[in-house]
Amino acid sequence: MGYIEGQNFVLEYRGTERADQLPALAAELVRRQVTLIVTTGNANAALAAKAATSTIPIVFVTSSDPVKIGLVDSLSRSGVNITGVTNFGGELVAKRLELLREHVPQATVIGFLTNPKNPLSEDDITEFGSAARRVGQPFIVLTATTPPRKINLRPSYSPRSWAGRPSPGPNGPAGHLHNAAFLSRKWQ
Numbered sequence: 001m002g003y004i005e006g007q008n009f010v011l012e013y014r015g016t017e018r019a020d021q022l023p024a025l026a027a028e029l030v031r032r033q034v035t036l037i038v039t040t041g042n043a044n045a046a047l048a049a050k051a052a053t054s055t056i057p058i059v060f061v062t063s064s065d066p067v068k069i070g071l072v073d074s075l076s077r078s079g080v081n082i083t084g085v086t087n088f089g090g091e092l093v094a095k096r097l098e099l100l101r102e103h104v105p106q107a108t109v110i111g112f113l114t115n116p117k118n119p120l121s122e123d124d125i126t127e128f129g130s131a132a133r134r135v136g137q138p139f140i141v142l143t144a145t146t147p148p149r150k151i152n153l154r155p156s157y158s159p160r161s162w163a164g165r166p167s168p169g170p171n172g173p174a175g176h177l178h179n180a181a182f183l184s185r186k187w188q
């Protein structure tokens with residue numbers, strides 16, 4: 001396409017670990033009259049960009065359900081200035097659980113890792129719990145809010161084996177694990 005960074009376009013990077021700073025960062029980009037805003041990681045950045053402008057195009061990548069959180073009107077018609085990609089929707093929870101059970105059939109308990117500071121955490125837990133109950137799969141919910149140096153997901157009781165799936169979310173280990181599809185570990 002002929003684009004060369006520094007010659008005919010400039011990338012303006014902004015980022016923070018604190019969700020409360022996102023509106024100010026989005027407003028700064030709008031003041032700078034950027035051509036496009038791209039957000040990744042969590043829905044809070046995309047929501048801040050949407051609140052800051054209705055004219056600058058926004059492209060988001062999120063692991064949240066963009067319709068449920070009010071980011072887009074629908075998956076087929078996103079809105080005037082916003083579009084993007086999501087990899088986590090309510091309809092996918094049951095399929096991910098099915099795949100986890102298929103790949104880790106010895107798991108007697110499924111662990112769901114989530115960040116309680118994520119505004120979608122409760123919805124994720126509800127959807128996961130419903131899917132697990134439908135297939136009779138025991139599960140536990142594990143919460144974490146800070147990035148650990150070593151992840152120790154051992155629940156308060158010690159099942160013979162378990163598998164876990166991280167829930168995406170800002171400002172915590174779940175957010176740092178959002179690229180991981182599944183976690184699994186056996187205890188003897």
